[in-house]
Amino acid sequence: MGLLIVGSIGLDDIETPFDKIQNALGGSTTYISLAASYFTGPVSIVGVVGDDFPKEHIKMLEDHDIILDGLQIVDGAKTFRYGCKYHYDLNNRESLFTHLNVFENFNPIIPEKNKKDKFVILGNIAPKLQMNVLDQLDNPKFVVCDTMNFWIDGAYKDLLEVLKRVDVLIINDSEARLLSKEPNLIKSAKIISAMGPKYLIIKKGEHGALLFGEDTVFSAPAYPMENIFDPTGAGDAFAGGFTGYLHKNMDLSFNNLKRAVIYGSIMASFCVEKFSTKGLEDLSFLEIKNRFIEFRELSNFD
Amino acid sequence: MGLLIVGSIGLDDIETPFDKIQNALGGSTTYISLAASYFTGPVSIVGVVGDDFPKEHIKMLEDHDIILDGLQIVDGAKTFRYGCKYHYDLNNRESLFTHLNVFENFNPIIPEKNKKDKFVILGNIAPKLQMNVLDQLDNPKFVVCDTMNFWIDGAYKDLLEVLKRVDVLIINDSEARLLSKEPNLIKSAKIISAMGPKYLIIKKGEHGALLFGEDTVFSAPAYPMENIFDPTGAGDAFAGGFTGYLHKNMDLSFNNLKRAVIYGSIMASFCVEKFSTKGLEDLSFLEIKNRFIEFRELSNFD
Numbered sequence: 178m179g180l181l182i183v184g185s186i187g188l189d190d191i192e193t194p195f196d197k198i199q200n201a202l203g204g205s206t207t208y209i210s211l212a213a214s215y216f217t218g219p220v221s222i223v224g225v226v227g228d229d230f231p232k233e234h235i236k237m238l239e240d241h242d243i244i245l246d247g248l249q250i251v252d253g254a255k256t257f258r259y260g261c262k263y264h265y266d267l268n269n270r271e272s273l274f275t276h277l278n279v280f281e282n283f284n285p286i287i288p289e290k291n292k293k294d295k296f297v298i299l300g301n302i303a304p305k306l307q308m309n310v311l312d313q314l315d316n317p318k319f320v321v322c323d324t325m326n327f328w329i330d331g332a333y334k335d336l337l338e339v340l341k342r343v344d345v346l347i348i349n350d351s352e353a354r355l356l357s358k359e360p361n362l363i364k365s366a367k368i369i370s371a372m373g374p375k376y377l378i379i380k381k382g383e384h385g386a387l388l389f390g391e392d393t394v395f396s397a398p399a400y401p402m403e404n405i406f407d408p409t410g411a412g413d414a415f416a417g418g419f420t421g422y423l424h425k426n427m428d429l430s431f432n433n434l435k436r437a438v439i440y441g442s443i444m445a446s447f448c449v450e451k452f453s454t455k456g457l458e459d460l461s462f463l464e465i466k467n468r469f470i471e472f473r474e475l476s477n478f479d
Numbered sequence: 480m481g482l483l484i485v486g487s488i489g490l491d492d493i494e495t496p497f498d499k500i501q502n503a504l505g506g507s508t509t510y511i512s513l514a515a516s517y518f519t520g521p522v523s524i525v526g527v528v529g530d531d532f533p534k535e536h537i538k539m540l541e542d543h544d545i546i547l548d549g550l551q552i553v554d555g556a557k558t559f560r561y562g563c564k565y566h567y568d569l570n571n572r573e574s575l576f577t578h579l580n581v582f583e584n585f586n587p588i589i590p591e592k593n594k595k596d597k598f599v600i601l602g603n604i605a606p607k608l609q610m611n612v613l614d615q616l617d618n619p620k621f622v623v624c625d626t627m628n629f630w631i632d633g634a635y636k637d638l639l640e641v642l643k644r645v646d647v648l649i650i651n652d653s654e655a656r657l658l659s660k661e662p663n664l665i666k667s668a669k670i671i672s673a674m675g676p677k678y679l680i681i682k683k684g685e686h687g688a689l690l691f692g693e694d695t696v697f698s699a700p701a702y703p704m705e706n707i708f709d710p711t712g713a714g715d716a717f718a719g720g721f722t723g724y725l726h727k728n729m730d731l732s733f734n735n736l737k738r739a740v741i742y743g744s745i746m747a748s749f750c751v752e753k754f755s756t757k758g759l760e761d762l763s764f765l766e767i768k769n770r771f772i773e774f775r776e777l778s779n780f781d
Contacts, residue, residue: 265662360567362685364724384686396687396777398698403666417510435780440763475698477779478737 179219179244180424181291182209182308182417184300184323185280186224186248187257189453190273193407194265201453202234203259204241205300208410211457213298213445214418215243215424215465223247223310226284227279227441231408237458246288254279267405268382287313296424298416299343303324304335311342321345321420321430322374323412329356341373347416349380362387362392376434378441379417380412387439397438398476400446400468407452411445414457418444426469443468481521482726484511484594484719485612486602486625487582488526488550489559492575493754495709496567503755504536505561507602507625510712513759514719514746515600516543517767519612519727523593525549525612527555529581539760542622548590556581569707570684585774589615598726601645603627606714607647613644621731623647623722624676625714631658643675649718664689665696678736680721680743682714690740692733698776701739702748702770709754713747716759720746745770 187191202374206224208263221244228250257280261272285306294316299307307322322343328336329352329408336356341345346369356372359366366377366389377389381399388395419441422428443465450456491505508526515522523546530552540547559582562575587608597620601609609624624645630638631654638658643646648671656662660671667678668691679691683701690697721743725731745767752758 361705363705381686384683385700387703394703394777395780396700396703397689398700401689401696403663403665403697432780439780472781475696477776478697478734478741 178295179204179221179291180213180296180298180314180332180420181221181223181287181294181314182206182213182298182300183223183257183285184298184302184413186222186230187259187280188230189258189409190260190408191452192262192273193267194263196452198452200231200384202237203409203453205302205413206346207238207454208413208448208457209298209300209420210243211239211241211454212414212448213421213424214243215442215444215460215462216418216421218242220296220358221247221422223285223287223291225249225251225279225283227256228252241458244377247286247291249286249452251279261409267408270408274317276331285310285313288460289454295319296420297321297419298468299323300413301328304328304332304339307339308335308342310340319344319420319423321347321416323347323416326352328471337360337372340369343374345376345378345419346374347378347380347412347419349382349412353377353379355392357426366394378438380415386442388434390434393431395431395435395438397435397442398472398478400442400472401475402446402449406447406456408449410454410457411449414448415441418442427463439469439472440465443472481523481588481596482515482519482598482600483523483525483596484515484615485600485609486507486511486600486604486715487590488524488528488532488557489561489582489763490532491560491711491755492562492577493709493711494575495569496565497708498754499718500754500775502533503754505711506559507604507712507715508593509540509575509695509756509760510715510750511600511602511719511722512540512545513543513707513756514716515723515726516545516752517746517764518720518723518742519707522542522723523549523596525587525589525593527551527553527581527585528748529558530554532558539735543760549588549593552699553581563711565710569710572710578600587612587615590667597621598722599623600602601625601641602715602718604631606630606634609641609692610637613641621646621725622723623649623718625649625718626654628654632654633778639674642671645676645724646678647678647721649680649714649721651684655679655681659739662690668696676776680740682717686716688740688744692736695733697733697740699737700774702744702774703777704748704751707751708758710751712756712759713751716746716750720744739773741774742767745774
């Protein structure tokens with residue numbers, strides 16, 4: 178009954194108005210698994226890197242009790258690399274380069290002992306690969322899925338097939354509008370829910386997130402931040418915190434999903450406070466709990 | 480101890496993607512006073528119209544127990560007229576015409592018996608006029624102020640003087656950024672609070688509103704709406720609901736200000752469901768209360 182995460186692992190060059198970093202640990206799986214690791218276990222990942230992938234990153238993930246049996250390390254191949262630059266408002270990211278390298282032929286192979294994992298997060302990879310993962314699993318109970326404009330535009334039919342088998346789809350507002358072809362987010366949510374997902378989460382960056390269930394909506398605020406250092410990985414940290422919290426207590430009621438959305442928002446807020454995965458590498462239970470209390474102050478009224 | 484509202488009263492031509500209307504009742508004072516009238520009394524307005532102002536509007540305001548002693552009706556003059564057009568996304572308004580008419584020389588004269596009113600809402604008029612109103616009052620306890628880009632750009636120094644005497648400033652996110660010259664809303668709020676207002680409310684349209692107090696923030700969600708019929712007056716309805724609720728129970732604690740922000744959001748949500756002031760003309764206590772409960776479901780978690 179573990180939590181399985183499948184997606185990309187890479188090395189990023191990131192430039193923001195404040196600083197820049199090269200060869201930093203990146204990839205959806207990395208952020209998701211780190212965020213989830215603070216809530217639950219066992220957390221296992223499936224991904225691929227080349228033999229240039231620094232051993233220190235392996236150690237750091239292992240130090241967070243993340244199980245790496247499904248991590249393929251391909252001899253003589255290079256790790257996925259991505260470069261991007263954020264401009265002043267930090268909302269728009271300019272891609273500088275994408276070297277797929279070993280990720281180009283990624284074929285996720287689920288280790289035998291993970292096939293019975295009941296919670297699965299499908300990171301932002303090709304819908305065909307997401308489907309491939311689901312086909313290898315033995316009746317998962319709770320499937321969380323991310324996607325992006327690139328797949329909505331380029332692999333729409335495949336994505337629709339995946340959505341039929343998904344419990345929670347987590348996307349941002351522009352992706353929701355693109356997927357539903359509807360500008361109003363409330364209408365958009367209804368259209369997307371009819372595609373299959375039992376729950377839909379629409380992330381709105383500095384405006385928080387919306388959780389849609391059947392005839393129910395929850396609006397989570399964003400944590401008030403004066404300084405966002407590096408937005409990379411925020412959405413993945415959200416997915417990891419959200420699903421990790423649910424896996425911890427196995428309560429899938431709407432009330433608990435609300436709390437999980439808050440824990441997702443908390444992990445995203447820690448993520449953007451530092452470069453790369455640094456904001457998710459050294460958190461205490463108390464820091465996370467205190468931020469939950471801050472979110473309650475921010476959001477609740479009687 | 481009444482609630483006094485000073486601002487514009489006009490006749491609007493409004494065109495949306497769904498319909499259009501001509502000579503509809505408009506103006507900040509109108510929307511504010513109608514929204515406030517559901518919570519408290521006595522509600523008095525100060526404003527000016529020409530002798531072309533339809534009697535039916537006078538009657539409708541009186542039917543809501545709004546006291547019109549401060550309404551100047553100028554013989555032989557025309558009422559302020561405004562025309563605008565909303566495009567498909569309803570966020571951007573295109574002004575078609577502005578005929579100031581009698582409003583051009585508006586000189587707000589506060590009736591003797593209103594000079595002791597303790598709650599005042601300064602609608603969106605020239606800061607010099609807002610100051611003129613404050614100068615006529617006998618020590619108001621709670622001053623709520625609205626403004627807009629036009630005055631921030633064109634009457635910045637006058638506005639700064641007004642802000643020193645204001646308890647709550649209510650503006651939207653683009654106005655906050657313009658006033659503070661700071662893109663980050665949290666930093667922006669600190670800069671504006673240092674200008675004088677004890678509390679600041681930043682309205683974010685479909686993303687809700689933020690209430691800033693000293694070292695405290697409250698994030699209110701927007702009511703999930705599939706159909707926004709006419710956004711005109713939403714911000715004024717917010718100010719009226721917010722202040723009317725506070726005037727009703729005279730509790731100025733931060734916890735009660737949170738509730739007041741929700742009641743402001745509720746009145747804004749009713750406002751945009753119909754053309755002009757129609758959405759605010761025939762509401763029941765139960766409808767308002769039920770929407771408050773919906774807001775709690777939408778926002779609260781434990």
